[in-house]
Amino acid sequence: MTPRERVMATINRLPVDRAPVDLWCTPEVLDSLREYTSLDDEFAVYDKLGVDKIVWVFPGYAGRYFDPNDSGEITMWGVPTRMVKAGLATYQEYINPPIADFFDPSELETYHSWPDPDRFDYEGAKALAKQARSWNFATIGPWISHYEIYCQMRGLENALMDTVAFPDFLDATVERIDAIQTVMLERMLKELNDDLDIVFISDDMGMQSNMLISLESWERFFKPRLKNWCDLIHSYGKKVLYHTDGAVLPLIPGLIECGIDILNPIQHVCPGMDTAGLKREFGKDLIFHGGIENQRILPMGTVDEVIEETRMCLDTLGKGGGYICCSCHNAQAGTPVENILAMIDTVKTY
Amino acid sequence: MDNLYEAIYKGNFIAAKTAVSEALNSGLEPQSIIDKSMCPAMEAIGKDFEEGKAFVPNLLLSAKAMKIALDILKPLMNSEQKAIIGTVVIGTVKGDLHDIGKNLVASMLEGTGFNVINLGADVSKERFIAAAKEHNAQIICLSALLTTTMDYMQEVVEAVRADGLNVKIMVGGAPLNAEFAAKIGADGYSSNANEATVLAKRLIAS
Numbered sequence: 001m002t003p004r005e006r007v008m009a010t011i012n013r014l015p016v017d018r019a020p021v022d023l024w025c026t027p028e029v030l031d032s033l034r035e036y037t038s039l040d041d042e043f044a045v046y047d048k049l050g051v052d053k054i055v056w057v058f059p060g061y062a063g064r065y066f067d068p069n070d071s072g073e074i075t076m077w078g079v080p081t082r083m084v085k086a087g088l089a090t091y092q093e094y095i096n097p098p099i100a101d102f103f104d105p106s107e108l109e110t111y112h113s114w115p116d117p118d119r120f121d122y123e124g125a126k127a128l129a130k131q132a133r134s135w136n137f138a139t140i141g142p143w144i145s146h147y148e149i150y151c152q153m154r155g156l157e158n159a160l161m162d163t164v165a166f167p168d169f170l171d172a173t174v175e176r177i178d179a180i181q182t183v184m185l186e187r188m189l190k191e192l193n194d195d196l197d198i199v200f201i202s203d204d205m206g207m208q209s210n211m212l213i214s215l216e217s218w219e220r221f222f223k224p225r226l227k228n229w230c231d232l233i234h235s236y237g238k239k240v241l242y243h244t245d246g247a248v249l250p251l252i253p254g255l256i257e258c259g260i261d262i263l264n265p266i267q268h269v270c271p272g273m274d275t276a277g278l279k280r281e282f283g284k285d286l287i288f289h290g291g292i293e294n295q296r297i298l299p300m301g302t303v304d305e306v307i308e309e310t311r312m313c314l315d316t317l318g319k320g321g322g323y324i325c326c327s328c329h330n331a332q333a334g335t336p337v338e339n340i341l342a343m344i345d346t347v348k349t350y
Numbered sequence: 351m352d353n354l355y356e357a358i359y360k361g362n363f364i365a366a367k368t369a370v371s372e373a374l375n376s377g378l379e380p381q382s383i384i385d386k387s388m389c390p391a392m393e394a395i396g397k398d399f400e401e402g403k404a405f406v407p408n409l410l411l412s413a414k415a416m417k418i419a420l421d422i423l424k425p426l427m428n429s430e431q432k433a434i435i436g437t438v439v440i441g442t443v444k445g446d447l448h449d450i451g452k453n454l455v456a457s458m459l460e461g462t463g464f465n466v467i468n469l470g471a472d473v474s475k476e477r478f479i480a481a482a483k484e485h486n487a488q489i490i491c492l493s494a495l496l497t498t499t500m501d502y503m504q505e506v507v508e509a510v511r512a513d514g515l516n517v518k519i520m521v522g523g524a525p526l527n528a529e530f531a532a533k534i535g536a537d538g539y540s541s542n543a544n545e546a547t548v549l550a551k552r553l554i555a556s
Contacts, residue, residue, distance in 0.1 A: 084446075084447055086499045087445050087502065089445075089496070156450055160406050160407040161414070163407045164361065164408065207524070212406055214405050295525040296525070332498055
């Protein structure tokens with residue numbers, strides 16, 4: 001099977017030759033894999049390693065692609081960023097949230113940086129998707145989000161307090177964030193058509209020990225909008241991957257009601273998120289993507305620990321199919337190449 | 351249940367402002383208002399949070415209400431009247447800008463009677479040491495979210511010990527655990543803001 005066939009068969013619950021293995025990693029880790037394979041092209045690296053890469057096909061905006069290595073960028077939502085050296089890694093962090101001081105929804109009218117759906121680079125996304133196809137990789141895109149974008153624009157602490165203290169402002173802002181992306185999403189679905197397999201919806205609702213906001217808040221502000229997006233995506237015959245880190249057990253039944261097909265990244269060390277329990281409870285409704293523990297085992301564990309961890313995920317999340325193995329979020333700078341190879345090889349030989 | 355307790359517990363910072371004025375007008379001493387209404391309210395919301403009954407937004411709003419009330423009361427108190435359990439220097443370590451958990455811990459410590467020097471995020475070992483000396487701190491609290499920055503905590507611990515400072519060091523953050531804290535020579539680990547206040551009190555008493 002090709003990587004794409006393996007991924008799509010898994011999502012559609014059809015027989016596969018083996019479970020697929022995807023990889024999310026930071027630029028530093030990708031560079032270490034380039035060095036290991038002596039290959040420069042990202043897709044060639046995945047191909048050589050046997051990764052069933054689900055290629056991120058996110059459209060650029062206003063003539064440029066979002067580049068995590070650029071500094072001093074302002075996002076398409078008007079949020080300034082800066083590069084921060086974090087040990088071995090470098091991250092682009094959001095700074096100075098532009099609507100932090102807004103108080104009344106009427107102020108949103110005059111906000112200077114709402115993205116224009118016409119200025120997304122659909123042609124560039126199409127070309128990228130075709131390139132991924134030429135390597136027989138599945139594709140995922142665009143990246144869309146309600147609350148994460150709101151948090152960037154508003155500042156995290158304000159955004160969290162707004163769920164309780166300023167619900168009307170939150171609601172009005174998220175409505176605009178939703179509307180812009182809905183137009184962009186539909187354009188992507190139409191223009192990429194057969195070259196697109198999955199849409200990436202990202203809204204982190206979990207922290208290490210519990211939900212970040214209450215379930216009631218999620219149901220009020222985000223659930224109906226998420227369901228609308230899922231319905232739209234499904235009407236084009238595409239699948240939905242929903243990303244949220246953390247301890248989100250209480251959220252999962254609602255995600256299923258919205259129509260989520262694939263849940264990522266399954267941070268199973270968090271309370272309530274144990275892999276066997278999730279599979280038992282939700283395995284018939286959800287495909288799982290992710291799993292490989294990435295706060296200790298993948299970055300700091302031994303090869304044997306990575307093998308054991310990968311087998312555990314395959315035994316539980318992968319029981320009877322419906323599992324795409326992957327690092328639980330991006331493998332971080334300093335993660336040993338041997339550990340990444342151990343994850344991939346364990347899936348391939350399982 | 352008094353109005354100020356309720357305003358802080360519920361995170362209603364507008365009501366907190368009114369309620370603290372009412373309490374003062376009724377003739378209560380600032381320290382007594384803090385001890386009898388405000389600290390218990392912060393302890394209650396902290397406990398709810400630890401038990402998963404309250405969420406980060408609630409804790410942030412309670413901390414905001416607490417701060418508004420404290421800002422009114424503090425100028426009315428002279429230094430002998432301020433009953434302080436101890437002084438804590440707190441920050442997110444160098445390279446890491448994630449500060450919401452650290453701020454929650456800072457707020458809970460302040461809300462439960464500590465003098466808190468919050469150095470913000472991206473803090474070097476030199477700044478931790480200088481601040482601890484300047485403020486005669488008994489405790490330094492270190493936070494990190496990233497697996498790529500948590501190792502810097504060990505550098506801070508080693509620098510503090512090498513300097514001979516008589517302080518306890520507490521650590522916290524999503525990828526950490528008690529085992530890591532022990533390995534790097536920290537004096538304690540806590541997994542949430544409420545637990546941090548209990549640990550800080552224990553370390554002060556030890």
